[in-house]
Amino acid sequence: MYEITRDYISKGNARSGQLLVGGKPQFGVAHDIGNGASTAYNNRTYFNREQPSASAHTFIDDKYILEIIPVTVGVPEKAWHVIYDVTTDNIMFGDDANDIAIGVELCWGGNIVWAEAYKRYVWYWAYLCRMFSWDPRKKIVPHSQLDPKRKTDPDKNAFVKNCITWDQFISDVVNAMIDSYWQKTDGKWYFYKNGVKQTGWVLDNNKWYYLDAAGVMVIGWQKDKGKWYLLGTDGAMLTGWQHVNDKWYYMHPSGATAFGWLFWGGKWYYLNPKNESGAMLKDTVVEDNGKKYYLNSKGEMATNTEVKVTAKATNDGSLVL
Ligand SMILES: [Zn+2]
Numbered sequence: 001m002y003e004i005t006r007d008y009i010s011k012g013n014a015r016s017g018q019l020l021v022g023g024k025p026q027f028g029v030a031h032d033i034g035n036g037a038s039t040a041y042n043n044r045t046y047f048n049r050e051q052p053s054a055s056a057h058t059f060i061d062d063k064y065i066l067e068i069i070p071v072t073v074g075v076p077e078k079a080w081h082v083i084y085d086v087t088t089d090n091i092m093f094g095d096d097a098n099d100i101a102i103g104v105e106l107c108w109g110g111n112i113v114w115a116e117a118y119k120r121y122v123w124y125w126a127y128l129c130r131m132f133s134w135d136p137r138k139k140i141v142p143h144s145q146l147d148p149k150r151k152t153d154p155d156k157n158a159f160v161k162n163c164i165t166w167d168q169f170i171s172d173v174v175n176a177m178i179d180s181y182w183q184k185t186d187g188k189w190y191f192y193k194n195g196v197k198q199t200g201w202v203l204d205n206n207k208w209y210y211l212d213a214a215g216v217m218v219i220g221w222q223k224d225k226g227k228w229y230l231l232g233t234d235g236a237m238l239t240g241w242q243h244v245n246d247k248w249y250y251m252h253p254s255g256a257t258a259f260g261w262l263f264w265g266g267k268w269y270y271l272n273p274k275n276e277s278g279a280m281l282k283d284t285v286v287e288d289n290g291k292k293y294y295l296n297s298k299g300e301m302a303t304n305t306e307v308k309v310t311a312k313a314t315n316d317g318s319l320v321l
Pocket residue numbers: 030031032081143151153
């Protein structure tokens with residue numbers, strides 16, 4: 001699961017506020033930060049403070065996919081990532097890259113873990129290709145191709161230094177587009193398979209998740225086909241004993257909440273079936289089929305032992321257990 005962080009720089013030279021022609025990017029320019037070793041947030045700080053007449057939309061390192069100029073949500077703006085003098089972009093795409101393209105920078109070197117940064121870079125490019133229905137083979141171009149006299153990034157710089165060819169990168173993006181993936185939007189997680197937003201149960205990395213009718217990943221209790229399930233704080237379905245709000249519940253291996261008697265670890269337990277609670281009863285007496293049973297402080301049914309039960313005497317003197 002990767003998250004896109006949107007933390008825009010203020011308007012100035014680096015972010016003019018001018019809108020991308022056509023209202024959305026028409027292609028993407030792959031870059032890497034030539035100087036090396038500065039993180040996505042280092043770059044954001046620099047562009048925000050110095051406001052040079054250069055910029056890019058997105059900076060990616062081993063921790064962040066950071067959009068510093070609006071481009072994938074809201075109204076996409078221009079960034080200055082390819083010099084206007086070059087003509088390759090006009091020949092290939094009919095306009096200047098700055099006016100119609102997104103610029104994405106790969107941050108690498110120093111303490112940045114290459115493999116993690118590269119995975120995020122590939123994932124983000126796949127995300128863009130899905131979002132804008134781009135064929136990665138046609139719509140992603142290296143900066144070096146647009147400006148060969150001045151630039152080597154990323155294929156002849158970061159990639160070659162980390163043993164990745166341009167063809168390998170494009171094929172990694174293609175593969176990432178086919179894969180299923182999580183996406184976080186407005187604080188909610190969605191799950192896609194082959195580009196299609198999923199609903200209901202999905203299995204990912206050997207864990208079950210439940211997505212509601214809108215595709216939003218559910219956390220907490222969820223009823224499905226008459227059974228109750230519990231999804232953990234990370235959305236993964238829980239099984240076995242679970243402690244929630246000071247009460248114990250038992251979830252079968254299928255994930256369904258247990259109700260009534262449960263034989264577990266050589267002991268009988270009673271999971272309150274009343275109002276579909278499922279909470280384990282303890283320190284109390286339950287009546288079942290005309291017989292009474294005592295559940296001790298651990299919730300275990302008492303057998304072959306003496307128990308002391310507290311009862312309440314009613315108005316007429318009869319006891320209520
Ligand atoms: Zn570049």
